Amino acid sequence: MKKFLSLVKLLFVQQYRTKPTEGKKRRGGTIATYIILAVCFTPMLISIAIAMYGVGKISQGLEGGGTNICAMLIFISQGAVLLFGIPTLISNVFTVKDADKLLFLPIRSSTIFAAKLTVAYLNEVITTAVMLVFMLLPFGIGYSAPVGFYFLLLLALVLIPMLPMLLGSIIAVPMSALITKIGKNGVVKTILQVLMFAIIMGAYMFAMYEFGFIGGSEEGDPTDMAQMLLDKLQGMGAMMKYVHSDYTLAAAMLGSTFSVVIVNLLISVAENALLVALVIAMSLPFYHRMLTTSVEGVGGRSRRKAAKVTLEVKNKGVVKELIFTDLKRVMRESQMGFQCIMSLIMLPLMVVVFYFCFNISGEGDQSIVEMFKGQALYQGIAPIIFLSYMSLLGMSSNVLGIYPISRENKAIYLVKSLPVSFNKYLLAKVILATAVMVISDFVMCVLIVALFGVKWYFGLAMWFAMAALGFGGMCITTLIDLKSPKLGWTNFNQSLKNAKNSWMALLVAFVVSLVLGTISGVCLLGWYLTNTSWYMLLIMWVLIIGASVGFAAVSYKIMTKNAQRHFDNIEP
Amino acid sequence: MIRLTNVSKTYAKSTVKAVEDLTLEIKDGEIFGFLGPNGAGKSTTIKMITGILSPDSGVIEVDGINIAENPIAAKSLIGFVPDNHETYETLKGIEYLNFIGTMYNIPSELLKQRVSEYAEMFGLTDALPNMISSYSHGMKQKLMVIAALIHEPKVWILDEPLTGLDPQSAFQLKQLMRKHAEQGNTVFFSSHVIDVVEKVCDRIGIINHGKLVTVDTLDNIRQDENVSLESLFLTITADGTDSVK
Structure with a gap:
């Protein structure tokens, strides 16, 4: 038991510990980040709490409905616990990376497994606590729940993560098996991750649509909103008898007599114990298999593969080779690849989300988009707004451009020892980052033309301007990263903690958007005053594209002028 | 000198x-x-x-x-073998040698010939199509040695x-050094x-x-x-x- 507890403490503390060398400055940055996150998320959590209070209030009037709805809320909490807990479950229990550090110790492998499972469970308890505070507690207050409800919240904290643990294991076991099967193929792993994200995102959008948060024509009155939510919950709540452990827990929490509370509580505890037994029965053999694989390897696979492949050697030219080598490395490193693909698809996805949001029917059955399209100034203003949006988000979210040097990590010595002009090396970095953006921008422009009815030639002009702005922005962000690269990380997320780069990139993008806004503002005023003469729009786009190309040229010049000095100062 | x-x-x-x-x-x-x-x-x-x-x-x-x-x-x-093995782990061995060859401007045919020669010498031919991250310590060292010698510095x-x-x-390398x-x-x-x-x-x-x-x-x-x-x-x-x- 002592060994088990020591191991749990070690594994649990390790995942939250920062490097001692990072010092006060870094800690200050981390605290600032948490404050910003708290400022962003607190209003959302408070809104949920208010809505849950409203749900509780309305549930009072329902005959027997309170238990169903409470069970439903427990189930929703478990959904969040599952969503946030599954990465920890996979990385803690089903990905065996530390076998060589633990197996030589006099501890049984089943004890190691139990410790890892406990750490995953403790992480889920943390998410559960948040959900209880902002969902179940306000519901109970609104419902005027008996005193027992509040005591049993503590037991709920312990029991609620059990079902997500089981569901997580059901998802994680085949996923981990698949990832092990894929082996070292980072590209497939990355695609798999992106697909998983797309499925989760799709499910989320579907849920939002189902609840009427996007689309539809409902007004945003808080009382109606709570009633609507209640109707949805009640409808789904009827299904809750099938999730019996949640139903009995809810019945115990809201039970009015001692016998009802005790009977339901015992049933719920027994059912949750069964869930734990199922988790262990399913996970332990798989963990042992993964342990064997990690120690002994997958066996003979690489040798078979080697026999089939012929060695292909070709000199492609320095810049081309730098670009393609960098691309391969990015795509095969799962965290970097994921970030890269996400930055590629996220912005076009946002355009689609905007379309759905603005496609809500207003009065007279005309959507907001349709109403805008009918305005005389639409073709002048809409492309400029989209261009500003693209430049602002595109430049600040492209990890290839924000962390071009940091991603070299400890292998930076190799770059420094090669007989290659550093300017060529930088050019390759900027071209790769810009190429990713150009593809993303093209898709966005097509979507904007197709969904928002912007004329195709404005779409084309936006794309040209965006390509130049992207190149210029990448030059500046590359220089910023070069000045203080975050080298020596063991996983890419550590490098991403260097938040300064993102903020600086955002600042650059903001300044660029401001300049664009000023140019277009003056021209649009002229356009308006000249009774929407087409030549004013022509002048505006010529100026915008000219300014963008100028920005790209100046940025490239600044980068190449200062880069060598900063590069020489890097001491690997 | x-x-x-x-x-x-x-x-x-x-x-x-x-x-x-x-x-x-x-x-x-x-x-x-x-x-x-x-x-x-x-x-x-x-x-x-x-x-x-x-x-x-x-x-x-x-x-x-x-x-x-x-x-x-x-x-x-210069041909350089560093004391650490920090390299492009997500590249295949052959891709890494191709990359190094291109950086040193070795023509394709010559590069191919030298890759075959050195890989054979150090017994690494079969492992070259595999990802470097799957290499053992010794295999990585062999790769670094080949990469250092491939442009005949x-x-x-x-x-x-x-x-x-x-x-x-080790014997091969000492012979090559001499x-x-x-x-x-x-x-x-x-x-x-x-x-x-x-x-x-x-x-x-x-x-x-x-x-x-x-x-x-x-x-x-x-x-x-x-x-x-x-x-x-x-x-x-x-x-x-x-x-x-």
Whole structure:
């Protein structure tokens, strides 16, 4: 038991510990980040709490409905616990990376497994606590729940993560098996991750649509909103008898007599114990298999593969080779690849989300988009707004451009020892980052033309301007990263903690958007005053594209002028 | 030929000189062994010769080319095996060699021929289509050695090159080093394995606390024929920089 507890403490503390060398400055940055996150998320959590209070209030009037709805809320909490807990479950229990550090110790492998499972469970308890505070507690207050409800919240904290643990294991076991099967193929792993994200995102959008948060024509009155939510919950709540452990827990929490509370509580505890037994029965053999694989390897696979492949050697030219080598490395490193693909698809996805949001029917059955399209100034203003949006988000979210040097990590010595002009090396970095953006921008422009009815030639002009702005922005962000690269990380997320780069990139993008806004503002005023003469729009786009190309040229010049000095100062 | 003249280096995050006023010349046709305890300044010296670090003062020339003034030309002459194996882990072995070959402007046909030759020599042919991250320590070392030799550089700078190599590959590399020196080229060889240095090198330099303590042929350093290089090394590095000259 002592060994088990020591191991749990070690594994649990390790995942939250920062490097001692990072010092006060870094800690200050981390605290600032948490404050910003708290400022962003607190209003959302408070809104949920208010809505849950409203749900509780309305549930009072329902005959027997309170238990169903409470069970439903427990189930929703478990959904969040599952969503946030599954990465920890996979990385803690089903990905065996530390076998060589633990197996030589006099501890049984089943004890190691139990410790890892406990750490995953403790992480889920943390998410559960948040959900209880902002969902179940306000519901109970609104419902005027008996005193027992509040005591049993503590037991709920312990029991609620059990079902997500089981569901997580059901998802994680085949996923981990698949990832092990894929082996070292980072590209497939990355695609798999992106697909998983797309499925989760799709499910989320579907849920939002189902609840009427996007689309539809409902007004945003808080009382109606709570009633609507209640109707949805009640409808789904009827299904809750099938999730019996949640139903009995809810019945115990809201039970009015001692016998009802005790009977339901015992049933719920027994059912949750069964869930734990199922988790262990399913996970332990798989963990042992993964342990064997990690120690002994997958066996003979690489040798078979080697026999089939012929060695292909070709000199492609320095810049081309730098670009393609960098691309391969990015795509095969799962965290970097994921970030890269996400930055590629996220912005076009946002355009689609905007379309759905603005496609809500207003009065007279005309959507907001349709109403805008009918305005005389639409073709002048809409492309400029989209261009500003693209430049602002595109430049600040492209990890290839924000962390071009940091991603070299400890292998930076190799770059420094090669007989290659550093300017060529930088050019390759900027071209790769810009190429990713150009593809993303093209898709966005097509979507904007197709969904928002912007004329195709404005779409084309936006794309040209965006390509130049992207190149210029990448030059500046590359220089910023070069000045203080975050080298020596063991996983890419550590490098991403260097938040300064993102903020600086955002600042650059903001300044660029401001300049664009000023140019277009003056021209649009002229356009308006000249009774929407087409030549004013022509002048505006010529100026915008000219300014963008100028920005790209100046940025490239600044980068190449200062880069060598900063590069020489890097001491690997 | 490698020539260092009054070279000094202090790292940005430190106040201690990692290398202090180092003057050293390694001639053509010579295998030079560079010895020193951990933190003595060996790796810093090597990093400055290869252009990874810039010296604060002094001049470094590789085959008469000042590396600070003409880094590309100087680096083209060097083949470097680092002491760590930090490389592009997500590339396949063959992709890494292709990358290195392109960086050194080796024509495709020649590159193909040399890859086959060296991979065969070090027994790495079967592993080349696999990802470097799947390589063992020794396989990575072999890959680094092949990558360093593939452009047939005039100057070899090898930092602990035998670490992790199997006996056959270690023997091959030592043979190659001798052959390379006999052809009038330079081999700068750093190691902690004193026996190997004793057997392979023509001349030896010992560095301690950033200063070159001694540099000469093994026989001249030893003076007394009965003293092993190991005990000599321990005496020199234990007593500080000025005890033996």
